[in-house]
Structure formats: structure tokens, C-alpha cells
Amino acid sequence: MCGIAGFLTSRPPAELGEAELRRMMKMLVHRGPDGDGVFVEEGNPRVLFGHRRLSIIDLDTGAQPMSSNAGSPCAPVTITFNGEIYNYRELRPALEAKGHRFRTNSDTEVILHLYEEKGDACVEDLRGMFSFALWDARKRRLLAARDRLGVKPFVYRHDGATFAFASEIKALLTLPGVPRTPDPQALAMFLSFQYVPHPWTGFQGIRKLPPGHLLTVEDGRLEIRSYWRLQPQEKLRLQGPELEEAVRAQLDEAVRLRMISEVPLGAFLSGGLDSSAVAASMALQSKAPVQTFSIGFEEAAYDESAHARRVAKRIGADHHEETVRPDAMALLSKLAWHYDEPFADSSAIPTWQVSAHARRHVTVALTGDGGDEAFGGYPRYRANLAFERWKALPRWLRALPEALLKSLPGHDEKGLGRMARRFLEVSDSDPLRRYAHWVAFFDPVRRSALMTPEAHRAAGGLEPIEWLGALGAGFTDLADRMEAVDLQSYLPCALMTKVDIASMAHSLECRGPFLDHRLVGFAMRIPSEEKIGLRGGKLCLKRAMEPRLPAENIWRSKMGFAVPVSRWFRTEMSAFLRDTLLSQKALGRGLFRPEAVKTLLDEHISGRAYHAHRLWALLTLECWHRTWVDPADAPSSPTSL
Numbered sequence: 001m002c003g004i005a006g007f008l009t010s011r012p013p014a015e016l017g018e019a020e021l022r023r024m025m026k027m028l029v030h031r032g033p034d035g036d037g038v039f040v041e042e043g044n045p046r047v048l049f050g051h052r053r054l055s056i057i058d059l060d061t062g063a064q065p066m067s068s069n070a071g072s073p074c075a076p077v078t079i080t081f082n083g084e085i086y087n088y089r090e091l092r093p094a095l096e097a098k099g100h101r102f103r104t105n106s107d108t109e110v111i112l113h114l115y116e117e118k119g120d121a122c123v124e125d126l127r128g129m130f131s132f133a134l135w136d137a138r139k140r141r142l143l144a145a146r147d148r149l150g151v152k153p154f155v156y157r158h159d160g161a162t163f164a165f166a167s168e169i170k171a172l173l174t175l176p177g178v179p180r181t182p183d184p185q186a187l188a189m190f191l192s193f194q195y196v197p198h199p200w201t202g203f204q205g206i207r208k209l210p211p212g213h214l215l216t217v218e219d220g221r222l223e224i225r226s227y228w229r230l231q232p233q234e235k236l237r238l239q240g241p242e243l244e245e246a247v248r249a250q251l252d253e254a255v256r257l258r259m260i261s262e263v264p265l266g267a268f269l270s271g272g273l274d275s276s277a278v279a280a281s282m283a284l285q286s287k288a289p290v291q292t293f294s295i296g297f298e299e300a301a302y303d304e305s306a307h308a309r310r311v312a313k314r315i316g317a318d319h320h321e322e323t324v325r326p327d328a329m330a331l332l333s334k335l336a337w338h339y340d341e342p343f344a345d346s347s348a349i350p351t352w353q354v355s356a357h358a359r360r361h362v363t364v365a366l367t368g369d370g371g372d373e374a375f376g377g378y379p380r381y382r383a384n385l386a387f388e389r390w391k392a393l394p395r396w397l398r399a400l401p402e403a404l405l406k407s408l409p410g411h412d413e414k415g416l417g418r419m420a421r422r423f424l425e426v427s428d429s430d431p432l433r434r435y436a437h438w439v440a441f442f443d444p445v446r447r448s449a450l451m452t453p454e455a456h457r458a459a460g461g462l463e464p465i466e467w468l469g470a471l472g473a474g475f476t477d478l479a480d481r482m483e484a485v486d487l488q489s490y491l492p493c494a495l496m497t498k499v500d501i502a503s504m505a506h507s508l509e510c511r512g513p514f515l516d517h518r519l520v521g522f523a524m525r526i527p528s529e530e531k532i533g534l535r536g537g538k539l540c541l542k543r544a545m546e547p548r549l550p551a552e553n554i555w556r557s558k559m560g561f562a563v564p565v566s567r568w569f570r571t572e573m574s575a576f577l578r579d580t581l582l583s584q585k586a587l588g589r590g591l592f593r594p595e596a597v598k599t600l601l602d603e604h605i606s607g608r609a610y611h612a613h614r615l616w617a618l619l620t621l622e623c624w625h626r627t628w629v630d631p632a633d634a635p636s637s638p639t640s641l
Contacts, residue, residue: 002064003028003052003504004080005171006133007164008045008142008217015176016162018048024164024171025050030338031082031167031504039065039078039135045220047135047142049080054363054507055263062106068116076137077115081108082167083130083152084511086257091125115143120214123227127257127518129511131209133165141218148228148517149370150198150211150492153500157206163217168501170340172206173628179205180629184458187342187591187621191442191450192464194344194617197493202341202624211492228517230484232475233525243530247544248281250522254513255281255366263363266291268354268510269317271307273538273545273554274368274377278513280548282366283315290315293358293365295350296323299564310550322357326350326563329576336623338505343624344617345494346565351502359506369495370514373486374523375538376531379558381482384435385532388478431478435485436468441613450600455591479528487520566604566612574605577619586622 005024009016018040025036032052039049051064068077085091088107091114096102100113107128114122115134120143129151134143144165146154156165157172166172173180186200198208209215212228238246255278259265267279269292282290292312296305305321312319326349335348358365372378390398437443444463448456471488472481496515503510513519523531530540535555542554569577578601580586587594597618603609 002054002082003031003167003171004050004082004131004133005164005166006039006047006049006080007162007175008047008135009162009164010045010220011161013046020175021048021050023174024166025052027171027174028052028167030507033507035063037064039067039080041078041135041137043140045140047078049078049133049135051080054504054509062104062108064108066104066106066108066112068112077112077134078137079108079112079115079132079134081111081130081132083128083132083147084258084260084509085110085126085128085130086260086516087125087127089260120216120227123214127516129515131167139218141216144209144215144217145227146209146211146213148212149487149496149515149520151496151500151512151515153497154209154215155201155206156209156215158217158222159205160220163222168340169201169203169206170337170628173203173340179203181205182625182629184455185461187455188447188459189464189467190342190344190621191447191617192440193468193489193494194441194613195494195497196341196343197467197489202628211488230487230520230524232477232480233521235527236522236525238526239530243526243540244544246522247540250519251277251513251544252281252285254516254519256285257516258366258511258513259285261364264291264361265364265366266293266358266362267366268292268358268368269294269308269311269319270368271304271309271311271553272368272559273542273549274371274514276311276368276549276553277371277541277545278366278368279311279317280315280545281513283317284548289318291362292317292319293354293361294319294321295354295357296321297350297563298323298325299567302559302562302564304559307553307556311553314550315548320357320361322353324350324353326353328563328565328568329573332620332623333627334505336620336627338501339497339624340628341624342617342621343497343501344613344620345498346563346613346616348498348502349563351498352505355503355506355508355510359508363507364509364511365503367499367510367512368514369499369510369512370491370520371538371541373483373491374514374520375526375541376479376483376528377537377558378486379537380435380438381479381537382532384431384438384482385478385528387434388431432469432472432481432485433465435482436465439468439490440465441617446614450592450596452590452593477528479532480524483524565616566610569612569615570605570607577601577615578605580622581615581618585626589625592618 029052032054034055035053037051041047049065065078065080085107088110091110095113102109123145130147131152131154132145153167155169164172164175172178181204183200183204186196186202190196196202198210201208213224213226215224267282267290269275269279279290279292294305294308297303331349468489471485475481475484499510533539545554581597600611604611
């Protein structure tokens with residue numbers, strides 16, 4: 001796991017050279033504290049690649065950038081690579097049989113030889129998480145790629161004279177002449193979803209390579225194309241014990257591949273089904289007790305530590321636990337620096353805490369990310385399916401119950417009234433648009449009421465909810481459509497961004513077995529009724545884990561990895577929140593109507609309504625502006641803010 005950076009440029013060395021590359025790499029030192037490397041090739045264009053290394057596999061000979069024939073004046077193929085290829089040992093013998101000779105035991109070199117053998121199609125054989133840039137000196141052509149589910153990031157900027165790329169936006173911002181102008185369309189997306197989806201970033205002119213895509217630069221021309229996408233599949237005919245055994249086998253293989261490591265390895269363990277399933281699979285395949293890590297909270301409604309301890313005892317884990325009281329105000333500046341674009345998933349706070357906790361003991365941690373998207377775990381899936389059946393009833397029969405639901409209080413984060421009201425607001429929409437509305441925090445009406453007319457016009461163009469709904473095109477089964485939407489949006493843009501940034505800030509590599517593209521493909525073939533039913537979601541996964549986990553952990557209600565933002569905003573953070581959002585600096589940006597911001601604050605703090613996630617979004621957006629947009633030069637680290 002590493003940080004990558006580099007550029008192709010026609011600008012002279014005095015304007016853009018190795019010094020500028022090393023400034024980019026300095027901003028990524030947290031991603032790779034174990035070493036660095038630089039590759040420079042003069043010519044037209046000039047090519048400079050940089051790499052920061054976190055040593056996991058082939059500790060002695062896996063340094064990068066790596067070239068296919070080290071020692072020659074001009075290496076034919078050179079790569080800078082971030083990630084892990086879990087099937088590299090299986091790929092190597094076939095390459096050796098075709099005459100390829102290896103100098104290292106690294107997965108990086110396998111990519112080089114695979115490219116020499118198959119060209120751009122090399123990515124189709126890779127099973128893992130990755131982003132890389134590869135320079136083919138013979139073709140004078142750059143190839144970049146990002147893994148299928150977007151686990152590893154790749155951001156870039158192309159201005160005609162220079163194509164620059166990096167693992168994080170902050171590295172690109174160090175380059176001379178790169179403006180820090182916020183992107184209005186990205187702002188609209190952020191307000192809707194709490195994250196900026198690909199291909200946008202928070203800055204104009206800087207873009208993300210979408211998951212499952214290739215990028216090429218040749219003769220100054222940039223082209224992007226897809227090499228993998230989710231598609232409807234014929235459903236499996238497995239049921240009962242046969243299906244449960246198949247689920248266990250698929251998960252165990254994905255876990256086994258991710259346990260390859262030459263450094264200490266453990267697992268996040270929240271006590272929820274997904275992380276517990278991963279930890280239990282690790283325990284079955286490990287000779288020593290698995291090291292597991294969890295954090296607890298003083299607020300009982302958010303504390304899952306007892307559930308994690310129960311699983312750890314069942315699987316015989318070496319369990320590490322910390323009770324923390326996150327100081328959100330103290331963390332805000334660090335989060336704003338590390339995420340370097342608007343990002344408002346408050347679960348970044350506990351993810352940050354558990355990453356710091358785990359890194360004191362291990363360098364690699366397996367996680368349960370992706371289980372909800374692949375196996376239908378979110379309550380909103382079941383709610384939308386139930387709502388479709390509800391809509392089939394005569395309107396006169398629905399009138400009284402709907403009126404009662406609308407009358408329920410909506411100020412509680414997890415209350416029935418709030419959930420019901422969000423669906424009823426768009427009850428007559430098609431199910432996918434209704435789902436897109438459900439996951440939007442500022443829907444079009446709320447966003448229009450919040451933003452100034454000038455900001456709203458500047459953010460015009462593609463409507464965020466329409467963008468989201470289009471991701472489910474091609475799927476006729478409603479459950480499949482919702483899962484496909486989340487697998488292409490919420491998973492890579494929110495969850496993977498959250499985990500990648502929080503873990504790499506602490507030089508910790510996270511690996512998610514549920515993110516294995518073959519496991520995802522298998523899960524998408526499971527009939528919806530085997531995943532979502534009256535007892536909740538992930539039914540087949542729950543039944544498959546019954547021999548391995550305590551029943552209380554399997555069948556308990558989903559909690560999620562959250563912090564009590566709503567209560568904080570009504571108590572100890574209320575004054576800070578008001579002072580920040582109603583400050584002259586914040587309102588002077590011309591983005592939001594002052595009266596709309598004040599209404600959100602008053603309604604939430606008084607308890608008349610629930611706006612915690614909307615206010616958290618506005619707060620983190622303001623912190624991002626103050627960290628990255630306002631200063632003339634970006635801070636070199638979060639401690640220099």
C-alpha cells in the first residue's frame with residue numbers, strides 16, 4: 001500500500017521537474033513512510049514518476065517505481081503502483097512459462113510482465129485493489145487504471161501541456177499554476193450525498209478516474225474507457241444448505257487471498273455481521289489467534305463493544321479494545337486536511353479512531369466493508385421493496401395510515417417518523433427515483449432553498465438525483481437495481497474514500513474481502529428473496545454464518561458505525577456550530593442564504609426537526625474552504641493549520 005504521484009509534461013525542467021515531484025511526494029508521506037523512489041525520463045514529453053512505500057510484500061526487493069529492464073538507459077515499461085494484487089502468485093507461473101524472467105517476488109513486477117504480455121487487457125486478470133500509472137517508453141504512452149470497485153483512489157489534472165496524477169488531491173495542489181477554485185457542480189453533488197462522486201472533485205480541473213476504468217495519454221490526448229461494469233446476471237438456483245455452503249466458500253477464498261502479508265495483520269471487529277464474518281473466517285484459516293480491534297463509546301446507543309467482545313471470545317481472537325470519546329472539534333481540522341475535498345460522512349471519526357488504535361499493533365487490517373451492498377443489508381432496501389407493495393393497495397386504504405405516519409415526530413435520528421416521511425415525500429415516484437431521494441440529504445427542493453440564486457445557477461447541469469438513478473439502468477429487479485446504485489456510488493465514493501483516507505493517514509493498509517469482484521459477482525446472482533425478507537437483509541449470509549458466530553450477533557438489529565452528531569449539535573458543539581456557520585467568513589462566500597442556514601440551526605438545536613447530517617455537511621464544507629481554498633498555499637500537514 002503506497003502513495004503514487006507523477007506527471008508527463010512538455011514544460012521545461014526549470015518550470016516543472018524533480019523538485020516539484022518531490023513536493024508532491026512529501027504530501028503523501030503518510031501513505032508510505034517506509035521509503036520513496038523517483039523515475040525520470042527526459043524526452044518529449046518528459047516523464048516523472050514518484051512513489052511512497054508502505055512495505056507489506058517483498059520487503060527487500062519491491063521498491064518502486066519499478067522498470068521492466070532496470071539498468072537500461074531508457075526502460076521500456078515503468079510503473080508506480082498503489083494497492084495489492086491478491087492473485088499475483090497464481091499469475092506468475094503462466095508468465096514464466098512464456099519466457100518472462102522475474103527479479104523480485106512482488107506483485108508489482110507481475111503487473112509489468114502481464115502488461116508486456118497482454119497490453120491494456122492486463123487489468124482483466126488482476127484480482128485486488130489497485131491504482132497505477134504505467135509508462136510505455138516504446139509507444140510513448142501512459143496507461144493508468146483503477147480497480148473495479150474503487151478501493152484505491154486515482155486523481156488527475158490535464159491542461160494540455162501537463163498530465164499530472166496522484167493518490168490524493170493535495171499532491172496535485174502543490175504543482176505551480178494549479179488553481180484552487182471550487183467546482184460548483186461538485187458542490188451540488190456534495191450537498192446531495194455528503195461526498196463528491198467521480199469523476200468530479202471539489203476543485204475545478206481536477207478529476208477522479210472512475211472505478212473499473214482505464215486512462216491513456218498519448219500525443220497529448222487523454223482517453224478514458226471502462227474495462228469492467230456491473231451487469232445483470234442469471235440467478236443461481238442454489239437454496240438452503242447448498243447456498244449457505246457456497247456463501248461460506250466464496251467468503252473464505254476472498255479472506256484467504258487477503259491474509260497474504262509479510263507484516264503483522266489483524267481485523268477491525270465492530271460486532272456487526274460483516275466484520276464478524278471476516279474475523280471468523282480469518283480465525284479458521286490462521287494458525288495463531290487473530291488480532292481484532294474495536295472501539296467503544298460512552299453513549300450506549302452507539303456502543304457495540306460488548307457485541308465485539310462476544311465474537312472475539314467465540315473465535316478465540318486476541319482482542320484489543322479502546323473506549324473513546326471523540327473530540328469532533330479537535331478532529332475537524334485533521335479530517336479536512338486529509339480528505340482534502342468536501343466529505344461529510346461523520347463515521348470518518350470512528351474510522352479514524354479504530355485505524356489509529358489498530359496501527360499501534362498491526363500494519364494490515366481486514367474489514368467488513370461491502371457486505372451491505374453485495375448482500376442487501378441496508379434497511380432502506382427492505383423499506384423500498386415494502387413500499388412498492390404498499391403502493392399497490394387502493395389509495396383510500398393507504399390514506400389514514402400515511403396521515404398517521406406523517407404526524408409522527410421527525411426529530412429523532414433513528415425514528416420511524418423520519419424514515420417514513422422521507423419515503424412519503426416522493427411516494428408517487430418510480431422506485432429508483434424514490435430510492436435516490438431517500439439517500440439524498442439535500443434533495444432538489446431543499447438544496448434550492450438553501451443556496452443563493454447565484455450559487456444555484458453556477459451548480460446547474462446534471463441533477464445529482466438523476467445521476468444517481470441512472471446507475472441502476474439495465475437491472476429489472478428492484479433489489480438488484482438498488483444494490484447496483486450503491487456499489488457504483490456510495491461504496492466507492494463514500495465508504496472507500498472514508499476508509500482509504502482514515503487508514504492511510506495512520507499508515508495502515510485496509511483490505512476488504514467483501515470487495516472482491518468475484519465475490520460481488522456471486523452475490524449479485526443470489527435471488528433477492530434469499531437476501532432481503534421480513535427478518536431483514538443479508539439473510540443468506542446470516543444463515544451461512546450461524547455455525548460460526550453467536551446468534552445474538554447475527555440476528556440483532558443493524559447499528560451502523562456512527563457517532564452522536566445530533567446530540568453534540570444540541571449540546572457541547574452548538575455554540576461552535578452557530579459561530580462557524582453564521583460567521584461573516586462563511587456567509588460571505590455567497591453559497592447559502594443566511595436565513596436558510598439559521599433555520600436549519602434553530603430547528604435542529606431546539607429539537608423541532610432533525611438536521612444533524614445536513615449541518616455536519618455544512619460544517620465540514622466550511623472547514624474544507626478554510627483549509628484548502630482560503631490559504632494562498634496549502635498547509636504541509638494537519639499540524640500546521
